[in-house]
Amino acid sequence: MSTNRVTATPRHERSLTQIKFNAEGDLLFSCSKDHIINVWYSHNGERLGTYEGNNGTVWTVDVDSESRFMVSGAADNTLRLWAVATGKCLYTWEFPTAVKRVAFKDDDSQIVCITEQRMGHQCAIRVFNINRDGDGTNQSKEPLHMFNPIGSKATVCAFTLTPNIIITGHESGKVALFNIKNGDEVDNNERAHGDVVTDLQMSKDSTYCITSSKDKSARIHDTKTLMVLKTFTTETPLNSAAIAPIKPYVLLGGGQEAMNVTTTSLRQGKFETRFWHKVFEEEVGRVKGHFGPINTIAVHPAGTAYASGGEDGFVRVHHFDESYFRAKPYGDLEIAD
Amino acid sequence: MPGTTLEDIDYSDIEAKYQVYYDDSFDNTLVVDGVPIIDKSKLERLLAKVAKEFSRKGIAIKPEDIFMPWDESTGKSKGFLFIDFRNVEDANLAVSALHNHPFDAKHTFKINRFTDIERFTDLDETYMEPELEEYSSREHLRAWLADPQGRDQYVTYRGEDVEVHWHGKPSQSELAHKPDWKDFLYVAWSPLGTYIATLHRQGVRLWGGPSWKPQQRFAHPLVKLIDFSPCEQYLVTWSNEPIVVPEGALQGPQYFSPDDEGNNIAVWDIKSGDLLRTFSTTNDNETPGIKKQMQWPALKWSPDDKFVARITPGQMISVHELPSMYLQGKKSLKIDGVVDFEWCPHGDKDKEDAEKDVKTAINGSGSKATTKKARENMLVYWTPEVINQPARVTLLSFPSRAILRQKNLFNVTECKLYWQNQGDFLCVKVDRHTKTKKSIFCNLEIFRVREKDYPVEVVELKDTVTDFSWEPKGERFAIVSSSDPNLGNPGPGITIKTDVSFYQLEHGKNDFKLLRTLPSRTSNAIRWSPRGRHVVLATVGSSSKSELEFWDLDFNLEDAGRREGQTSKEEWGSGIQLLGTADHYGVTDVEWDPSGRYLATSASAWTHTLENGFAIWDFRGQELTKQIQDRFKQFIWRPRPVTLLTKEQQRQIRKNLREYSRTFDEDDAAEESNVSAELIALRKRLVDEWNAWRALCKKESTDGRGQKHGKARAAEEEKEEIEVWVDEVIDQIEEEILE
Structure with missing residues (x-):
């Protein structure tokens, strides 16, 4: 797929951990192992500002639908709430272990976070209410709900449409639905993946989601029934998967483990973003650029661009050009989004 | 225990469990015939002598184990005796060691197993007509060539699985066979594709035919390498382990006999499965310690399967005739210092000539003059430089053993022999060294074998080939x-x-x-x-x-007739x-x-x-x-x-290629449309499924929102689009219009 135009390659000093577009898609948030969260203009790659204060790898970031608040989770065992506009840290929650994943609820009223299983502490999932009145510094210290998922630890999570139900991906490759009120596992698919689930991104209307895994495959699940709808099998471990709006594609990224990279050539490393047809489960194209594994992929909410963050410290923002929208590689077929 | 007596208790299960089995077989008893007939006085001495005779062969028996039947009427022995051995193995050993053993000048032991004698006496003497086996026609081993689409096959071996595939257009590239062969080293096709061989621990197995049934097997334990003869009549197997024939091993034309022990190479007849001969790879007067890498194939076949030759480096080439495997002419070709040799391959023309020869021989007609005699087999060998004697490449015809051409070479380090596959040309790649022996360069000595006197031409090159x-x-x-200076010292990451x-x-x-x-x-x-x-x-x-x-x-050449009109016009x-x-x-x-x-x-x-x-x-x-x-x-x-087509038929096809290719083009077009139609249908189905699912989701989510997220929905609905028209007065100019 050569129909892309790279406008920006923002640079972190260390490998990227997660990138996120805001609801309008004009801003791109990126966090990395260099302790800093950056926000960039997505159209030209200019840096708007940084969010400093974390004292460890920032593992995860999410922004609310009004682009007012942003939350981050880091290896310094903190979960922080930031004011997007000013870069101020509004509130800090402290935990015994690192925060691996955060996510806003659709209506911005709650956030969910996963803390790492380490040093005798179990993996925990906590849900906080976000007080949106005032300047945002007045947050409750205690979580609204907290529970420890039984069995394999959770690695990724997101809110679903059903109230009080979140969807999680686990180290064992399991995908499950949890009731946050009592911590019950409502439903699960133990065999969703064969290895650790590395990413989970919801569709626009949250009725389905895509997961990526080290087992070299990505899958689309129905968020209600956890039925696997589509499977995309590649030949490389995957770190991230995203769903493109408008066009029926999914974007997969990954590559050789960082520790194996030096022993293989660049061509071998498979550090490309792969475009797969969402319905036909066929690869339609690849975009090269990174010279390390791709750690995270995000698609512009309007479907006009996508960004990928790599182990090499680069964020590459690709804008789809006209031919991407015009091209109908499979003929005239109406495919619902 | 009142009421029950000992007889009431059922012991049968315990008895069955602990029952003592007597060894009531006579397997370890032998009957020895041909013993001198004696009277009682000599009994002790005879028994001692017999026991000694057995002990000499390593089977210890005592005189007490021997039972001698007596003819009471005459008071003499009956001339045979029974011996009980400790176990069956000893008895077997005794049979093989002492059967037909001369006891003294007049007497020879004839040993039989007691059980055999019993069986022989019970044998039904009436002759039974052996039932004729129903003739079952064998499968056509070349059935794959009759594939209507003319596809080729290939075999893949991955993990533990072997698969045979057809190779054709995408829709025709299907699996031909997936055998369940277990525990083998690797697979190999025979040179004409008739058989596929698998190398197992026990030996080689050949498979073939449309059903991929086992066709033949060759029991060469721990076989590592195999080589087919060019016409698929014979098979050579090699194992690094010398052949061992254990006691009681199966005997027969298809199995190793004790004579073969210690050898590594075996030659087999493929059709019958018979073992023809075995060879040893180790040479008697080879300097021990210096292990040269073995050449494989170790036996080189003449292209018509008539001869197989084997080299003893430095000494001779031994050519064996097939199928007897006797040394041709009862003597080897003694060539001092010979390093390597190759048979000349047969070209298509040679094969035709050979066939004609066979035909005339069968017809028995005396029309010898009409057909040219087929070319005799040829082989080429080279000898290195020895003091005062140059290195030499020799072209020899066989079996007449006439030297056809010889070429002397100087400053030779190494020679390699390359025949063109039709036997038209022979290239000897000569690695030569300069006088100082420091650098190496290369000459190609090319023999034009089809021409009179076998002219040789030299291509000199500066580099190493x-x-x-x-x-x-x-x-x-x-x-x-x-x-490249790195040539000869390969290292990681070095590309020459x-x-x-x-x-x-x-x-x-x-x-x-x-x-x-x-x-x-x-x-x-x-x-x-x-x-x-x-x-x-x-x-x-x-x-x-x-x-x-x-x-x-x-x-630049048009494909049709390129061979005919090939003159250097361009x-x-x-x-x-x-x-x-x-x-x-x-x-x-x-x-x-x-x-x-x-x-x-x-x-x-x-x-x-x-x-x-x-x-x-x-x-x-x-x-x-x-x-x-x-x-x-x-x-x-x-x-x-x-x-099987003759030259003329092939030419016809080439001439009318357009005609033939038309049908194929049609096939291709039909195939294409067929495939795309199938694919389109599949895609259509997938899209329909997806769209249906999406529609369902949308319906559910809107329904769900209607009930549960009433507020959110209401809020959404409240969002009205309000168009505001703002009139801004920027400037006002009053104009008076005069009428």
């Missing part, structure tokens, strides 16, 4: 040469720079002239298409380079054209299919473990399929036998 290859059925050859050159026979001058040199490549392997013309240059076994170059040497070497380049990471094997239309490359897990798998390309270098599979080991095309 690492690979040489004749164009099959052609008058061209390609060489890979290199002047090479030049590839093509030479062609110039008919006017009758010598080989350089067509073109392709400088600074990394290619180290030449693979000619089996039909000639196309050649692939590959970089094999390198960790960083893996290029494939597809060349056409007759690019500029020399202008027909060479690069058709395409490709890359197969970590390629270890490159092989053309028998038709010369497709090329298969594979990366075998036997060599390395990176990206194992195989790819198939067309002759232009377009990738047709590529499969990356973990633990992929082997890819082999199924060979095809020589065509």
Whole structure:
């Protein structure tokens, strides 16, 4: 797929951990192992500002639908709430272990976070209410709900449409639905993946989601029934998967483990973003650029661009050009989004 | 216990469990006939003598174990006795060691098992007509050639699984057979594709026919290497373990006999499965300690399967006749210092001549004058320089053993013998050293075998030639040469720079002239298409380079009739054209299919473990399929036998190619539309399913929101679009209009 135009390659000093577009898609948030969260203009790659204060790898970031608040989770065992506009840290929650994943609820009223299983502490999932009145510094210290998922630890999570139900991906490759009120596992698919689930991104209307895994495959699940709808099998471990709006594609990224990279050539490393047809489960194209594994992929909410963050410290923002929208590689077929 | 007596208790289960079994068989009892008839006085001495006789052979028996029956009426012995042995093994040993053993001048032991005697006496004496086995026709072993689509087959070996596939258009590339063979080293096709062989611990097994049934087996334990004779009549097997024939092993023409013990190589007849002969690979007067790498094939077959030859380096070449496997002429070819030899292959013409010969022989007609006698077998060998005597290449006809041509060579380090596959040309690649013996260069001595007096022509080269290859059925050859200083000391990450050159026979001058040199490549392997013309240059076994170059040497020529009208009308070497380049990471094997239309490359897990798998390309270098599979080991095309069409028929086909190709074009078009129709239907179904699911989701989510998220929905609905028109007065100008 050569129909892309790279406008920006923002640079972190260390490998990227997660990138996120805001609801309008004009801003791109990126966090990395260099302790800093950056926000960039997505159209030209200019840096708007940084969010400093974390004292460890920032593992995860999410922004609310009004682009007012942003939350981050880091290896310094903190979960922080930031004011997007000013870069101020509004509130800090402290935990015994690192925060691996955060996510806003659709209506911005709650956030969910996963803390790492380490040093005798179990993996925990906590849900906080976000007080949106005032300047945002007045947050409750205690979580609204907290529970420890039984069995394999959770690695990724997101809110679903059903109230009080979140969807999680686990180290064992399991995908499950949890009731946050009592911590019950409502439903699960133990065999969703064969290895650790590395990413989970919801569709626009949250009725389905895509997961990526080290087992070299990505899958689309129905968020209600956890039925696997589509499977995309590649030949490389995957770190991230995203769903493109408008066009029926999914974007997969990954590559050789960082520790194996030096022993293989660049061509071998498979550090490309792969475009797969969402319905036909066929690869339609690849975009090269990174010279390390791709750690995270995000698609512009309007479907006009996508960004990928790599182990090499680069964020590459690709804008789809006209031919991407015009091209109908499979003929005239109406495919619902 | 009141009420129950001992008899009431049922002990049968315990009795059954602890029952003592008596060894009531007579397996360890032998009957010895041919014992001297004696009277009682001599009994003790005889028994002692018999016991001693047995003990001498390593089977200890006591006189008490011997029972001697007596004829009470005469008071003499009956001339036979019974011996009880400790166990069956001892008894068996005694049978093999002492049967027909001369006891003294008049008496010879005849030993039988007691059980056998019993059986023989019980034998029904009436003759039973043996039932004739119902004749079951064997499967056609070449049935795959009758494939209506004319497809070729290939075998893949991955992990523990072997699969045989058809190779054709995408819709026709189906699995032909997936056998459940277990525990074997590797698989190999026979040279004409009739059989596929698997190497097991117990020996070699051949499979074939449409049902892939076992066709033959050869019990050579721990076999490691096999080699078929060119006409598939015989098989040579080799194992690093010397043959051992254990006691009680199966005997018969298909099994090793004690005479074969200690040998490594066995020659078998494929049709009958009989063992013909075994050889040892170790030479008696070889200096111990210095283990030279064994040459394989160790036995070289003449192209007509009539002779097989074996070299004793430095001494002689032994040629054996088939099928008797006796030494031809009862003596070897004694050649001092002989290093290597090769048989001359038969060309298509030779085969025709040979067939005619056979026919005339069968007809018995005296029309000898009409047919030319088929060419005798030829072999070529070389001897190195010895003091005062130059190195020498000798062309010898066989079995007449007449020296046809000899060529002396000087300053020779090494010679390699390359026959063109039709037996038209022989190239001797001579690695020569300078007087100081510091640097090495290369000469190619080319023998034109079909011409009178076998003229030799020399091509001198400055560089070292690492690979040489004749164009099959052609008058061209390609060489890979290199002047890279790293040549000869390979290390990790070092890729040797090479030049590839093509030479062609110039008919006017009758010598080989350089067509073109392709400088600074990394290619180290030449693979000619089996039909000639196309050649692939590959970089094999390198960790960083893996290029494939597809060349056409007759690019300017119209395909039809190119052979006939090949005169040097065009500029020399202008027909060479690069058709395409490709890359197969970590390629270890490159092989053309028998038709010369497709090329298969594979990366075998036997060599390395990176990206194992195989790819198939067309002759232009377009990738047709590529499969990356973990633990992929082997890819082999199924060979095809020589065509049955005569030269004339082939010419007819070439002439009317357009006619034939039309039907194929139609097939292709139909196939294409068929495939696309199927694919479109499949896609349509997938899209419909997806859209239906999406519609369902949308319906559910709107319903759900209607109830549960009433507020959110309401809020959404409250969002009205309000258009506000703002009139802004920027400036006001009053104008008076005069009327």
